[in-house]
Amino acid sequence: MSEHAASVEITNPTGLHARPAVKLTKLAKTFADATVQVALAEGGPWIDAKSVVKIMALKAGRGAFLHIRAGGAQGAEALAALAALVRRDFDETHV
Amino acid sequence: MHIDEALRKRLIQTVAETVIAHAEDLTELDQAIGDGDHGLNMRRGFEAVLADRDKIAAQSLPKALHAVGMTLVMKVGGASGPLYGTLFMQLGKSIPDEPTLADATEALAAAFGAVKMRGKSDVGAKTMLDVIAPVLAALRDGADPRGLPALADAAAAATKPMRAVRGRASFLGDRSIGHIDPGARSTALILRAICDTLGAA
Amino acid sequence: MSNVGIVIVSHSPDVAKGAADMVRQMVGEEVPLAWCGGNADGGLGTQVQDILDAIDRAWSEAGVAILVDLGGAETNSDMAIELLPEERRDRVVVCNAPVVEGAVVAATEASGGSPLAVVRATAEELSP
Known part of the structure; x- marks a missing residue:
């Protein structure tokens, strides 16, 4: 069950493209005791945030809302970390 | 049949020289349907074999065949390296020191299977397998080995109307039709060189 | 625990190196990575010895996943x-996957400590 949820606007100019997708997936994978899913609509479809191929296929652009839900022992921690990454524009350097 | 060191040397020499002499023809065939490097790659490989001729021939027949295969794997580059390498390495693994014609036939059958697996291909796909298969069938039918070179040449020519489904030629689809497969051609050349040398021995 | 290593094999050394650069920049340093490409004459091609050397450079006790481009690269890798x-x-x-995308996603999967079978399966998700 997913006990924690958040919705974060993607403000990164280039959206959730390939490099941010890798970052998001890598970060999600660091929480072994959490299931993390993301979706572009509240009703889903929900996608495993640890699957880099599926996250890349999301093709979420700037201005889209990324819905995140997480469960498990590290669920709260994982949710906070992922939401923060999206808010930080995936630590991309803008030129 | 006893294939002594002198005969092993002659076999290596003849096969290598035949391939090297036909490098340009093979390249021409490959330019039509591949990337045009078959002749160059094969020449590089067989020049390396020729350079090691004495060292290879000093070993037993199975080990010598294996060594030829290994040299081709390392030196040919391109897909022909592992395919011809596998052919000779498997021949080496399957053939006894003093093979009868039946032993040689079974070794060729094993090599045919190994090449098929390596190339993930089969008969009818416009490859070297289209030459090995009829030669193998003829040997199993007890055909006179003297007729094999002509049979192999005909089998190589018969790849002309085939459509390639593996390798670079497969990207051409129907446009691969109408050209002899360079791998089939080089296989026929090698077989003729082997038969001629053994026939003269 | 060691992460699965990634080897990139292309007919072109430029493509192989470029794909490796992308992996390093996008995924980072925690995955052993090596590449090879080109034939002995400096032309396009792949060579078994180069692939063996690349496997050695990227070696990990967890194994190595190879990404290849065209047919000969696969045959030579096998x-x-x-x-x-x-x-x-x-x-x-x-891995049966496109070489550039496959290398990036395989490395991403490997960076999380996934076993070889999972790394391969992730790369192969890219192939229909």
């Missing part, structure tokens, strides 16, 4: 695997 010492042979696989 051949290289067969020539590995027996104790390594079962820990190297060729």
Whole structure:
């Protein structure tokens, strides 16, 4: 069950493209005791945030809302970390 | 049949020289349907074999065949390296020191299977397998080995109307039709060189 | 625990190196990575010895996943695997995936400590 949820606007100019997708997936994978899913609509479809191929296929652009839900022992921690990454524009350097 | 060191040397020499002499023809065939490097790659490989001729021939027949295969794997580059390498390495693994014609036939059958697996291909796909298969069938039918070179040449020519489904030629689809497969051609050349040398021995 | 290594094999050394650069920039340093490409004459091609050397450079006890481009790269990689010492042979696989995207996603998966079978399966999700 997913006990924690958040919705974060993607403000990164280039959206959730390939490099941010890798970052998001890598970060999600660091929480072994959490299931993390993301979706572009509240009703889903929900996608495993640890699957880099599926996250890349999301093709979420700037201005889209990324819905995140997480469960498990590290669920709260994982949710906070992922939401923060999206808010930080995936630590991309803008030129 | 006893294939002594002198005969092993002659076999290596003849096969290598035949391939090297036909490098340009093979390249021409490959330019039509591949990337045009078959002749160059094969020449590089067989020049390396020729350079090691004495060292290879000093070993037993199975080990010598294996060594030829290994040299081709390392030196040919391109897909022909592992395919011809596998052919000779498997021949080496399957053939006894003093093979009868039946032993040689079974070794060729094993090599045919190994090449098929390596190339993930089969008969009818416009490859070297289209030459090995009829030669193998003829040997199993007890055909006179003297007729094999002509049979192999005909089998190589018969790849002309085939459509390639593996390798670079497969990207051409129907446009691969109408050209002899360079791998089939080089296989026929090698077989003729082997038969001629053994026939003269 | 060591992460699965990634080897990139392309007919072109420029493509192989470029794909490796992308992996390093996008995924980072925690995955052993090596690449090879080109033939002995400096032209396009792949060579078994180069692939063996690349496997050695990217070697990890968790295994190595190889990403290849065109047909000969795959055939030569299969051949290289067969020539590995027996104790390594079962820990190297060729992924059926596009070389650049496959390398990035395989490395991403490997960076999280996933086993070889999972790394391969992730790369192969890219192939329909």
